[in-house]
Amino acid sequence: MFLSMTREEFSLSHHEIQLELELYRRVGRTFQDLFEQIMQKSDSSFLMVKPMGREGDWKSDGFSLNTGTVFQCYAPEELTGAEAARKVREDFQGGHNHWREKMLAWTFVWSSDRALPPQVVHVLTELKSNYPNVAIDHMGREGLWRIVKQLPLADRIAILGHVPDLSAVPATTAAEIQVLMKHLGKQTAILPDDPSFDLTAIADKLARNRLSTAVTNTVRPAMPVARLVREFVTKMPDPSFSEFIAIDLASKYRELSESANDPDVIFGSLVDYVLGEQRVDPKFFWAAAGIVAHYFELCDVFER
Secondary structure (H helix, E strand, O other), X not given: OHHHOOHHHHHHHHHHHXXXXXXXXXXXXXXXXXXXXXXXXXXXXXXXXXXXXXXXXXXOOEEEOOOOEEEEEEOOOOOOHHXXXXXXXXXXXXXXXXXXXXXXXXXXXXXXXXXXXXXXXXXXXXXXXXXXOOEEEEEOHHHHHHHHOOOOHHHHHXXXXXXXXHHHOOOOOHHHHHHHXXXXXXOOOOOOOOOOOOHHHHHHHHHHOOOOHHHXXXXXXXXXXXXXXXXXXXXXXXXXXXXXXXXXXXXXXXXXXHHOOOHHHHHHHHHHHHHOOOOOOHHHHHHHHHHHXXXXXXXXHHHO
């Protein structure tokens, strides 16, 4: 039962999904801003480095006085192996030339996929061999989450926003569902080109991609709301309206799957899409999660 889950356990799951969404959406400077927020909360000795004139930032996006670590962020719109490898080599050499003996460690901070391209792994291995006195490392989504999940709840909220209250689940009614369904009804749905691209196929894809525990911990509390959504749509006088919503969500899923390639990001983005601007009352969050669970048949996945 989801009620046995503590607020802290659920807040961790919720913030894990929110961090994944932020890392998916942010590129360039906006990614660096998020990284700086995280480091300022987790390392009291962390210093932001501001570019100054022709000398720039000395190939550093942050410096930890405690560990002597130079951090370099990299979050392009599209990560390519050759370009990322060139960036790693160039930034490390530049940082080493500027910081010299003060640089005890160097960390490449990235946000794109869950794994680095082989070209980057090759360069990192080469640099470790050539510079044995510098602790060379990299930090992606998992590394950033390891830092964030250790933060107090108040700090996580400051970075990733408030956590929907679990007690709002039984208080969620058809009224909230109706508001969000009307919001979705105003969207312009694009019919999929592939006639086999239906809701069952989407659910199968999500199941095969092994949704994380964080997503499971969001879907399970939303089960009663999903059943409420089912009752709501079956009582609608116009059955084509519900079909339109299904087509719209299927279209959004396809759009996300082409760019995200991450089931957790897709799930969180779909809930965000359904939620729209209704972000104050936690009942709307649960209504959105219930709508997604209903239309993409996630209930069957998690009840097996």
